[in-house]
Amino acid sequence: MTLTISPARLRDLNALRKMEKVVFSEDAWPVIDLMAALFIPGGIHYKAEIDGNIVGFISAENNLFENVTWVTTVGVIPEYRNQGVGCSLMKAVEDVVTHPMIKLCVRKSNSGAIHLYEKLGYHTQNTRRKYYSDGEDAFVMAKTKPVMVVPPPDL
Numbered sequence: 105m106t107l108t109i110s111p112a113r114l115r116d117l118n119a120l121r122k123m124e125k126v127v128f129s130e131d132a133w134p135v136i137d138l139m140a141a142l143f144i145p146g147g148i149h150y151k152a153e154i155d156g157n158i159v160g161f162i163s164a165e166n167n168l169f170e171n172v173t174w175v176t177t178v179g180v181i182p183e184y185r186n187q188g189v190g191c192s193l194m195k196a197v198e199d200v201v202t203h204p205m206i207k208l209c210v211r212k213s214n215s216g217a218i219h220l221y222e223k224l225g226y227h228t229q230n231t232r233r234k235y236y237s238d239g240e241d242a243f244v245m246a247k248t249k250p251v252m253v254v255p256p257p258d259l
């Protein structure tokens with residue numbers, strides 16, 4: 105079993121749409137949103153493939169006004185969960201983020217995802233009441249990227 109993480113492209117749209125439906129069912133992004141996400145300049149999108157099949161996807165976008173990168177979706181198909189795929193997708197995004205902070209929204213009841221984010225160093229910042237269409241609240245979770253301090257050259 106070989107896991108590959110690589111940038112997702114528009115040509116992956118059909119496979120990603122099928123995967124999203126399996127992962128999120130009624131919460132899956134409409135195809136137009138998925139297409140728009142893949143088009144947005146500066147957006148960050150990675151797919152996870154195992155033996156050539158897409159098993160996971162992550163999308164993130166930069167908010168220049170907030171100086172924050174928001175992870176907008178992350179999902180792994182059920183058969184491949186708890187094997188490190190979600191963690192690898194999160195780390196792929198974190199590796200390329202240039203903003204000092206990464207944020208995401210998660211359903212209050214989604215203890216599996218919350219466990220993953222906490223393990224990766226995210227903490228709950230606040231709650232958005234009735235954020236989801238069914239009325240469930242969201243936790244906003246955030247992680248500060250460590251800043252690389254370059255020492256001044258010896259004079």
Ligand SMILES: CC(C)(COP(=O)(O)OP(=O)(O)OC[C@H]1O[C@@H](n2cnc3c(N)ncnc32)[C@H](O)[C@@H]1OP(=O)(O)O)[C@@H](O)C(=O)NCCC(=O)NCCS
Binds near residue numbers: 127177184188192209
């Ligand atoms: C959340 C999700 C992306 C995690 O993907 P994954 O590939 O299973 O994550 P990993 O294998 O890297 O797991 C990392 C940790 O989270 C834990 N974990 C992941 N899903 C879990 C679950 N449903 N319940 C309990 N723990 C879970 C793993 O056990 C692991 O912790 P451990 O190393 O301490 O055992 C995946 O469960 C998923 O697609 N869920 C449905 C969609 C979703 O909720 N997305 C997030 C929206 S905010």
